[in-house]
Amino acid sequence: MSGTGTKKVVVIGGGILGASTAAHLARGGARVTLVTAGSLADGASGRSIAWLNSSGDRSAEYHYLRLIALDRYRTWSARHPESSAYLRFDGAMKWAGSGESFAETFAFERAGGYDAVWVDRADVAAVAPDVNPDAVADEGAIWNPGEGWVSLPDLIAALVEEAVTDGARIIEHVGDARVVVQDGAADGVVLGDGTRLPADEVVLATGPAVPAQLAALGVTVPDATPPAFVLFTDPVDVEVRTVLNTPRVAVRPTPDGRLVLDADWAEKSVVVGDDGSLTVPEESVQGLLDEASKVLAGNPRLTAQRVGAGLKPIPGDGEPVVGAVPSIDGLYTVFTHSGATLGLVLGELLAEEILTGRPSPVLASFRLDRFAAEAELDAVGTGAWAPVAQP
Ligand SMILES: Cc1cc2nc3c(=O)[nH]c(=O)nc-3n(C[C@H](O)[C@H](O)[C@H](O)COP(=O)(O)OP(=O)(O)OC[C@H]3O[C@@H](n4cnc5c(N)ncnc54)[C@H](O)[C@@H]3O)c2cc1C
Numbered sequence: 001m002s003g004t005g006t007k008k009v010v011v012i013g014g015g016i017l018g019a020s021t022a023a024h025l026a027r028g029g030a031r032v033t034l035v036t037a038g039s040l041a042d043g044a045s046g047r048s049i050a051w052l053n054s055s056g057d058r059s060a061e062y063h064y065l066r067l068i069a070l071d072r073y074r075t076w077s078a079r080h081p082e083s084s085a086y087l088r089f090d091g092a093m094k095w096a097g098s099g100e101s102f103a104e105t106f107a108f109e110r111a112g113g114y115d116a117v118w119v120d121r122a123d124v125a126a127v128a129p130d131v132n133p134d135a136v137a138d139e140g141a142i143w144n145p146g147e148g149w150v151s152l153p154d155l156i157a158a159l160v161e162e163a164v165t166d167g168a169r170i171i172e173h174v175g176d177a178r179v180v181v182q183d184g185a186a187d188g189v190v191l192g193d194g195t196r197l198p199a200d201e202v203v204l205a206t207g208p209a210v211p212a213q214l215a216a217l218g219v220t221v222p223d224a225t226p227p228a229f230v231l232f233t234d235p236v237d238v239e240v241r242t243v244l245n246t247p248r249v250a251v252r253p254t255p256d257g258r259l260v261l262d263a264d265w266a267e268k269s270v271v272v273g274d275d276g277s278l279t280v281p282e283e284s285v286q287g288l289l290d291e292a293s294k295v296l297a298g299n300p301r302l303t304a305q306r307v308g309a310g311l312k313p314i315p316g317d318g319e320p321v322v323g324a325v326p327s328i329d330g331l332y333t334v335f336t337h338s339g340a341t342l343g344l345v346l347g348e349l350l351a352e353e354i355l356t357g358r359p360s361p362v363l364a365s366f367r368l369d370r371f372a373a374e375a376e377l378d379a380v381g382t383g384a385w386a387p388v389a390q391p
Pocket residue numbers: 012013014015016017018035036037038039040041042043044045046047048049050051052053152174175176177178205206207208209228229230262310311312313334335336337338339340341342
């Protein structure tokens with residue numbers, strides 16, 4: 001990557017997007033400081049299903065972004081053989097709920113050349129011996145051999161190690177860091193204890209906190225962030241390699257032999273207190289364990305190790321928000337769902353934009369100002385923007 005190697009950049013946020021951006025900036029020669037409120041990976045990145053995919057029906061631009069995102073993971077995996085402990089492409093299986101069909105999803109995936117195989121129930125055991133065929137829909141399932149999962153805390157640790165080797169400074173436990181704006185330009189960051197870090201450029205990568213932090217600077221980002229949780233099981237004595245997305249539970253393995261589980265119905269059961277605290281009902285924990293046992297071969301008995309509850313960052317229209325904040329010079333942001341899938345590529349492309357000053361054409365559909373343009377259309381009654389549910 002060519003560019004001005006002397007840029008001083010402060011990245012706020014120690015999740016996958018902050019860590020990836022910081023690592024790519026440092027690799028490109030910038031003087032990088034990454035600050036984060038608590039510990040690295042203590043936000044959404046520490047409680048993600050982290051299924052790596054471009055599954056289902058989406059815009060051509062977003063599908064392309066996800067495909068190159070998967071490509072970056074393949075490169076990472078080839079360059080870091082040790083990553084096979086925390087990054088796997090062992091395939092994923094999904095099937096429809098009762099009264100629904102995945103025939104159109106399958107046709108869409110095949111039409112785009114996406115690696116998808118229709119599997120009849122009788123053939124499930126041959127492609128995914130860890131799946132219980134009896135749990136699969138009558139019509140069968142979609143098997144995506146090229147999909148996988150990543151343990152984001154492990155990837156973040158590896159990215160941060162690289163960043164430090166390339167000269168970056170990492171500061172954890174800084175509390176609530178804020179962007180300092182002077183005369184319409186970001187020129188530093190103030191940490192929770194009042195320490196001020198000067199910067200030529202600032203990257204706001206604070207996950208679900210991005211919309212509120214930008215709002216404080218007068219910038220609106222439509223926000224569809226829900227409360228969510230994943231359940232980590234105790235180690236299981238059966239081998240699970242397949243990522244499962246089934247009507248009642250999603251399942252993926254962890255590097256230390258556990259499973260991570262979540263489901264839409266369970267997410268909706270989270271109780272939000274007046275103080276913003278999140279409570280996960282005990283029935284949802286047991287329900288997820290029961291549902292996961294049903295979809296796994298041999299119906300293993302599963303027990304809960306811990307619940308990871310918090311906000312799941314999702315922009316209002318479901319697609320990523322990435323790049324320069326138009327009204328504030330020197331301020332960049334990245335706010336997205338599917339940040340596990342997108343983490344490596346978005347960090348790389350955003351770092352390149354900062355280092356070279358050249359916007360990436362690949363990110364053209366994902367700019368913050370798309371909302372402003374559509375808000376103007378809305379004002380005259382022709383706007384197309386509407387919040388969408390995110391799978
Ligand atoms: C339940 C669940 C399931 C998911 N499943 C998938 C999936 O299957 N596939 C997929 O691709 N993606 C999935 N995602 C999405 C993905 O995990 C997120 O998009 C990604 O982790 C977001 O990373 P981030 O770096 O933006 O945010 P985070 O990981 O939340 O990191 C932000 C960091 O910023 C810090 N911070 C916040 N405010 C401040 C402040 N003021 N000052 C300093 N630091 C601050 C936080 O402490 C945190 O460490 C899932 C997410 C959840 C929650």
